[in-house]
Structure formats: C-alpha cells, structure tokens
Amino acid sequence: MDGERTPVRHEMQQVSPRGRAVYFCSNPPRQRGARRRGAHLVFLDESGFMLTPVVRRTYAPRGETPILRAWDRRDRISAVSAITVSPKRSRLGFYFTFLPDDENVHAEDVVQFLRLLRKHVGPKMTVVWDRSNTHDRSRAVREFLRRNPGVRTERFPGYAPDLNPDEGVWDHAKYAKMPNFVPRDAAQLRRKLRYELTRLGNRPDLLASFIRHSGLPIAI
Numbered sequence: 658m659d660g661e662r663t664p665v666r667h668e669m670q671q672v673s674p675r676g677r678a679v680y681f682c683s684n685p686p687r688q689r690g691a692r693r694r695g696a697h698l699v700f701l702d703e704s705g706f707m708l709t710p711v712v713r714r715t716y717a718p719r720g721e722t723p724i725l726r727a728w729d730r731r732d733r734i735s736a737v738s739a740i741t742v743s744p745k746r747s748r749l750g751f752y753f754t755f756l757p758d759d760e761n762v763h764a765e766d767v768v769q770f771l772r773l774l775r776k777h778v779g780p781k782m783t784v785v786w787d788r789s790n791t792h793d794r795s796r797a798v799r800e801f802l803r804r805n806p807g808v809r810t811e812r813f814p815g816y817a818p819d820l821n822p823d824e825g826v827w828d829h830a831k832y833a834k835m836p837n838f839v840p841r842d843a844a845q846l847r848r849k850l851r852y853e854l855t856r857l858g859n860r861p862d863l864l865a866s867f868i869r870h871s872g873l874p875i876a877i
Contacts, residue, residue, distance in 0.1 A: 691744060696781035696807070698742040699774065702823035703762045703791070706831070706850060707733045710839050723837075732843045734850065735762050737770045738826050740864055741778055749865065751826075751858035752777065755850065758843045764795035771801060771808065780807040787813050787821065825867030829857060 691698045708730050738753035754770055756762065775782065786792050793799060793810045802808055813820045834853045840846040857863060 691783035695744045696783045697778040699739050699782050699784045700821055700823045701739040701784055701786045702821055703737045704827040705733050705735045708840055710837050734847055735760055740823050749861050753854050762791055764791045764797040767791050768797050768801045782808045784810045788815055820871050822867040822871045
C-alpha cells in the first residue's frame, strides 16, 4: 500500500572490506549493463529479527536437553542491507541500516536507504531485488527513480529468493552467528546485530560466498 507515512531517519553502517577483487566471468544483461554505464551493482533485501531465538541443534551433556529461557514478546527489529559490486575493479561493499523497534519496512524506508547508499557509491546504481510491494511497485520508490535517472532497477524472478546474494546475509546472521541467542531486550538484540553485521562486512570471502551460492555467473 502507498499510504502517507513520515520517513524515519536512518543511520547507515558502511563496511568496506579490503580483499580480493571479484571478476565477472560472463556478462548477463544486468551485469553487462551496469558495467557499461559505470554503475554499482546493488543486491538489496530486508529482514526482521525478534527476541524469540532461532532454535538450532547444539551440544549438551548426555540426557540433559538444553532449555532456552526467552521472553514471550513480539519485539522486533527490521533491517535493510545491500551487497554492492563496483563497476571497474568489481570490489565488494556492504551496507546496512536498522529501523526503530517494532517498525516494519515501508517504501519510504527503502527510499531513505537508497538515498544514503547513493551518497556512498555514487549516482549510478543498478539495484537488483525481489518483487516486494515496498520496492519499485510503490509510488514512493517510483518517484525516487524518476528524480534519480542514474538509479535503475531489475527484479529477480518470483519465488526465487535464493538468487539474491543478500539473502545470505540474513541466513548467516540468523543461523550461523545468532542461533539460540536470547537477548534481554531489543537494545541488546540491536547491539548484537550491529556487531555481527559489521564483522560480516569485513569478511569479503563470506560476501563472495553469498554471490557464489546464489548461482549468479560471477567468478571469484
């Protein structure tokens, strides 16, 4: 829905790892087009984190089932992140932001994130994302694109989330770094998220692995 909503001011966290460049081994249309016009390729996605822990198998003494004591609360933190690939040297970058507690991501939040991202990587971007109503189907995002012709968008096919390398960011955070984590409150959850995503951004090998896992034809 495209209802009126006051945009929330966000702070963007930039993590620009130093590491090996990523080189394209072939040129699908979206990659070839972005490189031809000197635009950053941007894989963008959103996710949510709750106080309720993600339960995963773990170790415990024989016969003692682990018990996670958690709050029965629905507090949540919504996040937006993007993996970027530079047009010339194909270097990876990582950016993320959090919304205030218990806020869902709206189109206005996506626009604010794109504005901040544009300041960091430059006016030319090719944003590749899913077909969410908060993306280029929304009036707010379409107006932003109209005012910023250097920003173009392409959509992944429907029901194919694994094609987006940025999905790997959320999987890594939830299932590799924060399983069975029981925060006391939303503030502790936010601190843990910021810590883990900042560490992730300094791991170009992991960012590159997300691209490889997506199946996109990019050689590392």
